[in-house]
Amino acid sequence: MTTYKYLKDKKVGIIGCPFSGGQPKEGVDEGPIKMIEFGLIEQLEEMGWAVEFDGHHKFTSLKPSEDPNIGKAKRPRYVSRVTKAVAESVESHLKKGHLALTLGGDHSLALGTVSGTFAAYPDACLVWIDAHADINTPESTESGNLHGCPVSFLLDVNDMLISQEMTESFSWLKPRLRPDRIVYIGLRDVDPPEKEILKKYGIKAFSMTHVDKYGIGKVVEMALDAVNPDRDRPIHLSFDVDALDPTVAPSTGTPVRGGLTFREGHYICESINETGLLVSVDIMEVNPTLEDEVSVFETVTVGCSLVRCCLGETLL
DSSP: OOOOSSOSSSEEEEEEEOOOTTSSOTTGGGHHHHHHHTTHHHHHHHTTOEEEOOOOOOGGGGOOSOOOOBTTBOSHHHHHHHHHHHHHHHHHHHHTTOEEEEEESOGGGHHHHHHHHHHHOTTOEEEEEOSSOOOOOTTTOSSOOGGGOHHHHHBOOTTOOOOHHHHHHTTTOOOOBOGGGEEEEEEOOOOHHHHHHHHHHTOEEEEHHHHHHHOHHHHHHHHHHHHOTTSOSOEEEEEEGGGBOTTTSOSSSSOOSSOBOHHHHHHHHHHHHHTTOEEEEEEEOOOTTSSOHHHHHHHHHHHHHHHHHHTTOOOO
């Protein structure tokens, strides 16, 4: 049984985030609702976790009456208001000594979840599981969708190209993420500007080629060595289900072939749990409206099982 270094008790605060404003496809806001409907709370309670869940956030009240683009970036003010609220929720749970579990929603929410984690644990590290790097800047993004940009906002570097107007719109956000405190696993669809950013700042990233070459066990070990070499830093795990192959999680907004298998995805969660250092988890981009009923069932249930593995479920 895992001993958790940073938790006061075995209690998880669930932050339900039905939000789709960081990208154009409707339905991703229904992901957290479906995961709760599929019995996630009861599953965690059966594992011995006390669960604090006050219902899903009501983000519609935060939507501005007008939200024109800033450069290419779409809905920046709405994304800013929502992620600020999420950051406050995550920070609140962590400061009470609970594990914070955020159910998304699109991956722009990580602006809030990671900010909340680093506000509570400034020495934390971030393990980002995704097919995409999500490190475009508002200037380099082709689509303008902010779910592809959160990491660039979070990075604590002096020369990240983010406009003054955008900085003012996210005035609450304090970049705290150092390049040596984030590691990627599962990348396979990275834009040319993103590759340049990764190289420029020396950010450690393991693509599916690395998984093929070394195996998932070695990749996880190398990833933790990169950001948590002494195994003493709190860990925030941000898991986009499109990191999994579409045969495993088909009902997601931006699927990319050649992803993690069912077991590789779960092994990552199991291994992070075994460190005893996990403090915060995101499960993002489950969209229950994009596929047939069977595919939706597969994707929602895999989201729930990833959570359970993060919180200590094992095969034996």
